[in-house]
Amino acid sequence: MSEPPTPPPPGGPPDGADPGPPPEPAPEPAPGTPGGTPERHSGGGPDALPAVRAVGLGKTYRLGEVAIPALHDVSLDVERGTFVAVMGPSGSGKSTLLHLLGLLDTPDAGTVHLDGRPTDDLDDDTATRMRRDDVGFVFQTFELLPNLSARENVLLPAEVAGRRREGEARLRDLAGDLGITDRLDHRPEQLSGGQRQRVAIARALVNDPVVVLADEPTGNLDSATGHEVLDLLRRGVDARGWTVAMVTHDPNAALRADRIVFLRDGRVAGEVAAADPDARQRIATFAGV
Ligand SMILES: Nc1ncnc2c1ncn2[C@@H]1O[C@H](COP(=O)(O)OP(=O)(O)O)[C@@H](O)[C@H]1O
Numbered sequence: 001m002s003e004p005p006t007p008p009p010p011g012g013p014p015d016g017a018d019p020g021p022p023p024e025p026a027p028e029p030a031p032g033t034p035g036g037t038p039e040r041h042s043g044g045g046p047d048a049l050p051a052v053r054a055v056g057l058g059k060t061y062r063l064g065e066v067a068i069p070a071l072h073d074v075s076l077d078v079e080r081g082t083f084v085a086v087m088g089p090s091g092s093g094k095s096t097l098l099h100l101l102g103l104l105d106t107p108d109a110g111t112v113h114l115d116g117r118p119t120d121d122l123d124d125d126t127a128t129r130m131r132r133d134d135v136g137f138v139f140q141t142f143e144l145l146p147n148l149s150a151r152e153n154v155l156l157p158a159e160v161a162g163r164r165r166e167g168e169a170r171l172r173d174l175a176g177d178l179g180i181t182d183r184l185d186h187r188p189e190q191l192s193g194g195q196r197q198r199v200a201i202a203r204a205l206v207n208d209p210v211v212v213l214a215d216e217p218t219g220n221l222d223s224a225t226g227h228e229v230l231d232l233l234r235r236g237v238d239a240r241g242w243t244v245a246m247v248t249h250d251p252n253a254a255l256r257a258d259r260i261v262f263l264r265d266g267r268v269a270g271e272v273a274a275a276d277p278d279a280r281q282r283i284a285t286f287a288g289v
């Protein structure tokens with residue numbers, strides 16, 4: 001299945017260069033419009049359910065006799081085409097939350113709805129398919145396969161899904177958007193950290209997921225390179241309609257999102273819109289600064 005009409009890519013900037021102005025947002029094809037190619041997943045629309053909805057999530061890890069509470073009654077909507085940051089102290093449950101949202105683990109209580117459907121009673125095949133097709137993960141440590149080229153890394157999830165041809169078409173667009181077109185034949189060790197993370201972002205998006213879940217994606221990058229990666233995520237949300245939930249410790253990174261959700265001791269402790277004039281202060285207060 002092909003993409004809806006998209007504006008021309010912004011052109012791959014050389015690494016380290018200003019990635020330039022964002023492309024114009026892609027026109028939203030009206031449902032049922034001839035020529036408006038439907039997305040593989042259920043897509044947007046005024047009545048669309050959030051890309052991800054968490055309702056009352058609870059999670060306690062058990063190590064033998066020891067119970068380690070991680071999340072309590074966490075509810076969160078990630079609307080389609082938006083960028084949500086999750087902040088919280090170490091151990092507050094941020095990674096656990098991303099794992100539950102991405103169906104990498106199952107909650108003890110509550111439900112994750114992905115693309116408008118509850119996921120608590122999925123059979124194994126459906127759960128595997130949704131994990132593979134509907135969620136893209138981006139990790140602090142990139143997690144690229146060292147013996148594969150950037151291109152092969154990006155295409156792997158498409159191949160596993162039996163959609164290599166669609167993957168190749170998406171790879172062309174993503175590589176242009178992410179400025180890695182001229183790096184696709186390199187292996188990870190031949191790439192800078194920023195380039196590796198761009199490749200990892202392309203991999204996360206190759207199957208056109210409902211949501212990208214990014215766990216401290218700039219945590220291993222210097223601040224200038226981290227800013228470039230955030231610019232690319234922000235631009236993907238604005239121009240391509242990506243949906244991103246990102247864990248971060250960095251207030252400047254969080255402020256690139258639309259909303260910032262605070263976790264403390266496994267509970268949602270508040271949230272603020274990034275555009276709120278008090279957002280920076282709220283983050284500082286939350287962090288105890
Ligand atoms: N696989 C696991 N087994 C046992 N305890 C875990 C596991 N993963 C996380 N925890 C515990 O759950 C709590 C939340 O961890 P985590 O979600 O990783 O927090 P954060 O990402 O905010 O640092 C912590 O107390 C952590 O030690």
Ligand SMILES: [Mg+2]
Binds near residue numbers: 094096
């Ligand atoms: Mg974590």
